[in-house]
Amino acid sequence: MKDPAGYSCEVCTDAGAWRLTLGGEFDLATVPVSEAVLRMAQADALTVWLDLGDVSFIDSSGIAMLMRAHQRADRAGNELVLVAPSAPVRRLLELCGIDRALRIEDRDPWTHQESGRRHAVIATNLDGVVVHWNRDAEAFYGYTAQHAVGRAARDLIVAPGDNDEARRIVQTLRTDGRWQGAFEVARADGSTFRAWVRDIVMCDDAGRPSGLLGLSVPMLELARAQPAPHPRAA
Incomplete structure (x- = not known):
């Protein structure tokens, strides 16, 4: 599985809602990434906004993925909204x-x-080699997608001394299918930061594991997003 040129997947969350913005070609090669993010979003959010305005091509595998997402929303009682489809x-x-x-x-x-x-x-x-690296990964970790795709993720983002913890996380993913928690990660310049990470197993159109997908955000960003406490009355 290789990251096709032009494909993009951006994620923004707030107040119980997720917004996923997809761009480029939406086909058999890119559906595993898109569907893994959608599954994660639908397990967490009351409403998922799926922006398809920049999708230049979609095939039957993309349509099938949208229908599976619609069925999951119906079963869970949450909402899936397609925004401005191209x-x-x-x-x-x-x-x-x-x-x-x-x-x-x-x-x-x-x-x-x-x-x-x-x-x-x-x-x-499944070998841990990067196949997709979005714009916010570029911003947080300091590597361009061109530099990151094709390299082992552990060589890019695992902080020194945390390789054993990274292996335990991968083992949990292989047995449980998902993992989330705080993890120390590294930037291209050698500095490190604490990130909140959500990981999930990606599957191909036959339901077989095909890779791993992770979403991460710096813990400082989460702290800034928390509402300030109301002052107590004197």
């Missing part, structure tokens, strides 16, 4: 006759741009 996406939704089954908003209703927390999205194959 013309190729809308045409295929209409051609398949499923556009009426999905909630679609032509105008962007997201109101959390200032307070929302952005997340690094890093995906690897």
